[in-house]
Amino acid sequence: MSNSCALLIFCDDFRIKDNPAFFYAAKNHQNIIALYIYDENYLGRKLGAAAKVFLHHALNSFQKLLKTEYKINLVIRQGEALEHIKQITKEIKIDAIYFNNSYTAKQILAENKIRTQFSHLKINSFTAKLLFDPQQIQTGQKSFFKVFSPFWKNCLKNQNLIGDFLAKPHRATSAHNLKTLEIAELNLLPQHQGNWHKNLIKNYEFNYDAIEKNIADFLDHKLNDYTIKRDIPSLAATSKISPYLRFGMISPRIIFIAASMRECHQRFLSELGWREFAYHTMYHHQDLATKEIKPEFAKFKWNNNKNMLQKWQKGQTGFRLVDAAMQELWQSGIMHNRTRMLTASFLIKDLLIDWRFGEEWFWNSLVDACPAVNPFSWQWIFGSGYDCAPYFRVFNPDLQKQRFDLKEEYCKRYLDKNYNLTKIVDHGLARIEAISRYKLLH
Numbered sequence: 001m002s003n004s005c006a007l008l009i010f011c012d013d014f015r016i017k018d019n020p021a022f023f024y025a026a027k028n029h030q031n032i033i034a035l036y037i038y039d040e041n042y043l044g045r046k047l048g049a050a051a052k053v054f055l056h057h058a059l060n061s062f063q064k065l066l067k068t069e070y071k072i073n074l075v076i077r078q079g080e081a082l083e084h085i086k087q088i089t090k091e092i093k094i095d096a097i098y099f100n101n102s103y104t105a106k107q108i109l110a111e112n113k114i115r116t117q118f119s120h121l122k123i124n125s126f127t128a129k130l131l132f133d134p135q136q137i138q139t140g141q142k143s144f145f146k147v148f149s150p151f152w153k154n155c156l157k158n159q160n161l162i163g164d165f166l167a168k169p170h171r172a173t174s175a176h177n178l179k180t181l182e183i184a185e186l187n188l189l190p191q192h193q194g195n196w197h198k199n200l201i202k203n204y205e206f207n208y209d210a211i212e213k214n215i216a217d218f219l220d221h222k223l224n225d226y227t228i229k230r231d232i233p234s235l236a237a238t239s240k241i242s243p244y245l246r247f248g249m250i251s252p253r254i255i256f257i258a259a260s261m262r263e264c265h266q267r268f269l270s271e272l273g274w275r276e277f278a279y280h281t282m283y284h285h286q287d288l289a290t291k292e293i294k295p296e297f298a299k300f301k302w303n304n305n306k307n308m309l310q311k312w313q314k315g316q317t318g319f320r321l322v323d324a325a326m327q328e329l330w331q332s333g334i335m336h337n338r339t340r341m342l343t344a345s346f347l348i349k350d351l352l353i354d355w356r357f358g359e360e361w362f363w364n365s366l367v368d369a370c371p372a373v374n375p376f377s378w379q380w381i382f383g384s385g386y387d388c389a390p391y392f393r394v395f396n397p398d399l400q401k402q403r404f405d406l407k408e409e410y411c412k413r414y415l416d417k418n419y420n421l422t423k424i425v426d427h428g429l430a431r432i433e434a435i436s437r438y439k440l441l442h
Contacts, residue, residue, distance in 0.1 A: 004095035005031040013100045013248035014062035018165040020126035025098040026169035034074050037081045038186050043371045044106035048364035050333040053197045056188035058247045061206040072174040076181040100128035105286040134283035144284050146386040152273040165254050203332045227267040233336035234409035242368035278376035289375035296441050297384035303352040318423035319397040320411045322346050327414040333367035344381040345395040349434040355382040391438040394431045
């Protein structure tokens with residue numbers, strides 16, 4: 001190990017286990033400067049309120065972990081990343097820069113600027129936020145995939161690219177007196193929304209050992225029944241790992257390897273694959289959150305009734321399963337995947353409200369709001385994305401409730417006991433109207 005100093009930049013990879021940037025910085029250098037730079041617009045769009053709350057607590061936990069395990073102080077800055085890095089390299093002799101690759105257009109541009117501006121240093125970047133870099137998986141024609149099944153088959157065929165997970169470094173040292181912000185100075189918590197964010201965060205664990213234990217419990221005791229029970233929103237039958245993957249508190253590679261060692265893992269792994277497919281798509285369609293992938297769908301005629309939109313947002317549609325799901329979202333910052341599909345279909349196909357309004361509401365309300373998965377899923381429901389649900393598939397909210405919440409355990413959990421609202425649309429008529437508008441596109 002050389003007597004040198006590495007600048008280690010963290011961004012949505014807040015972990016020490018299976019973090020290649022951290023592992024190799026510690027392995028190759030005597031000293032590490034651990035740096036986090038917050039920019040509200042770092043993804044190319046402002047971070048949503050619920051995700052900010054989760055980020056605040058994830059940062060707190062990660063800061064303590066670095067301090068406890070290695071006596072490393074996390075340097076926190078805010079603003080333009082390049083300027084802060086320039087300043088640090090003037091104050092301290094830096095020999096190399098380490099980070100894990102990101103995939104939105106703004107992040108790719110920022111990381112390429114680091115490579116260009118500091119080309120005199122050794123730049124080391126790694127695939128750690130996904131199982132596969134989006135450019136690694138290609139069709140036989142050297143293009144990108146537009147259908148999930150062949151995409152995921154190709155991924156599984158190339159499992160060797162995933163590699164083995166990396167243990168946490170045995171040692172890592174840091175010696176510097178750089179200025180740093182307190183996490184509270186980033187103002188990630190809302191100032192004028194009462195106890196909303198405190199109630200929100202009660203649903204999540206931020207102790208790394210406890211997070212790992214919860215995942216192990218799921219893999220050991222719930223994976224066998226996952227395919228059968230995953231669609232029942234009242235059951236605790238899913239892994240609940242999405243916010244931890246979103247902010248990199250756990251490694252997708254560790255999850256993949258651990259699940260692969262169990263029986264009945266195929267369906268669960270395909271959900272990891274769906275996340276990969278969303279990033280694969282976003283990488284090639286960076287305007288995924290604002291523009292239909294299939295251009296003909298841009299001609300769809302929307303009603304965009306503001307009053308109806310507000311009733312949907314507040315869980316006041318009169319359809320019990322829809323409203324329970326929207327209440328779950330508001331109260332917990334998460335929503336079961338089955339009801340995510342239902343509520344999205346209801347907004348688009350029953351209320352004829354532009355999918356972008358729904359995507360934006362979810363972006364602001366979900367703790368796991370992901371720049372790839374969120375818009376990708378909304379386009380999937382609308383029909384404008386890749387490998388989509390057919391346009392004539394319109395979820396019937398009442399039938400969905402009969403099928404997946406017959407005893408109303410989920411509805412009663414989130415709806416007020418005095419809930420008694422009139423339905424704001426006739427689903428049968430709304431379905432006919434939606435399909436007629438879709439047919440005009442074909």
